[in-house]
Amino acid sequence: MKLYLSEEDVLACLPMSKAIELVERAFHQLADGTAVNQPRRRVILPTGSVLHYMAGGTPEYFGLKAYSVNDKTGAHFEVLLYRSADGLPLATLEANRLGQIRTGAASGVATKYLAREDAAVAAIIGSGFQAATQLEAVANARKLREVRVWSRKPERREEFARSSAGKLGLNVKAVETARECVEGADIVVTATSSKVPVFESAWISPGTHVNGTGSNWAQRRELPAELVYERAAIVAVDSIEVAKLESGDLLIPLGDYGSFPGVELSEIVAGKRPGRTSTDQITVFKSNGLAVEDVAVAGHIYEEALRRGLGRNH
Numbered sequence: 071m072k073l074y075l076s077e078e079d080v081l082a083c084l085p086m087s088k089a090i091e092l093v094e095r096a097f098h099q100l101a102d103g104t105a106v107n108q109p110r111r112r113v114i115l116p117t118g119s120v121l122h123y124m125a126g127g128t129p130e131y132f133g134l135k136a137y138s139v140n141d142k143t144g145a146h147f148e149v150l151l152y153r154s155a156d157g158l159p160l161a162t163l164e165a166n167r168l169g170q171i172r173t174g175a176a177s178g179v180a181t182k183y184l185a186r187e188d189a190a191v192a193a194i195i196g197s198g199f200q201a202a203t204q205l206e207a208v209a210n211a212r213k214l215r216e217v218r219v220w221s222r223k224p225e226r227r228e229e230f231a232r233s234s235a236g237k238l239g240l241n242v243k244a245v246e247t248a249r250e251c252v253e254g255a256d257i258v259v260t261a262t263s264s265k266v267p268v269f270e271s272a273w274i275s276p277g278t279h280v281n282g283t284g285s286n287w288a289q290r291r292e293l294p295a296e297l298v299y300e301r302a303a304i305v306a307v308d309s310i311e312v313a314k315l316e317s318g319d320l321l322i323p324l325g326d327y328g329s330f331p332g333v334e335l336s337e338i339v340a341g342k343r344p345g346r347t348s349t350d351q352i353t354v355f356k357s358n359g360l361a362v363e364d365v366a367v368a369g370h371i372y373e374e375a376l377r378r379g380l381g382r383n384h
Contacts, residue, residue, distance in 0.1 A: 172367045
């Protein structure tokens with residue numbers, strides 16, 4: 071009998087600290103070849119509905135994440151989880167919050183390995199659904215003294231600052247411009263739906279780490295080409311295969327530069343290539359999101375739900 075796990079079950083079983091641990095482990099498994107990942111595919115209908123689906127597996131679990139999107143009804147996420155040893159179906163998980171948390175966790179892992187150890191000032195561009203867990207993950211990876219947030223709507227960024235300060239116990243302030251947000255920051259996070267860069271390269275100080283998380287479409291980008299191709303010492307991606315399909319931040323300017331800049335974060339996590347080697351280097355993590363990350367956290371949620379007696383049989 072399979073379990074059905076709700077969004078509430080997911081939240082009860084997946085604190086951010088655990089999600090970062092699980093995603094970091096998945097990167098180790100990708101590096102040693104014991105985990106596999108298949109890129110996202112999309113079915114785009116004339117109605118405007120889009121079905122996205124992606125798959126991956128670890129030694130313990132494998133599965134599929136599928137989600138539908140329509141401007142009228144929003145997004146609807148599910149993960150189907152199976153046991154790797156014998157293919158037995160184990161669970162269906164509602165996965166909106168699961169994806170939000172694991173996307174933050176991937177940035178947490180990147181921040182752990184690429185940001186300066188003394189990084190204490192974070193800047194968040196974007197104040198939507200993904201921004202909250204991005205900040206939570208960065209705060210898990212580094213001790214933050216100050217957080218700035220900017221987004222286009224003043225009321226949204228003010229509310230984000232208030233709620234994040236209350237939830238995380240951080241000094242979070244809304245600022246008036248993107249430049250004021252990122253100038254002098256040690257860690258910069260973009261979590262927007264923008265199709266064009268949301269800040270200028272010149273605003274980024276030496277020694278900054280940047281997590282670009284908002285886009286997984288080849289036609290969209292948040293990061294300026296100069297930062298990615300000229301100033302960054304490291305441009306890490308969660309998967310080169312996926313990045314060459316989805317990372318508009320890297321693909322749109324590629325014709326002007328000729329050489330794809332991405333290296334796999336898994337190789338840095340596993341010690342196969344160096345991460346930051348000096349305090350003045352600029353580092354970038356371009357996140358697209360991998361199904362193997364979803365599977366890694368879904369497996370833990372399933373185990374924890376069994377332990378706690380959560381979910382329902384179906």
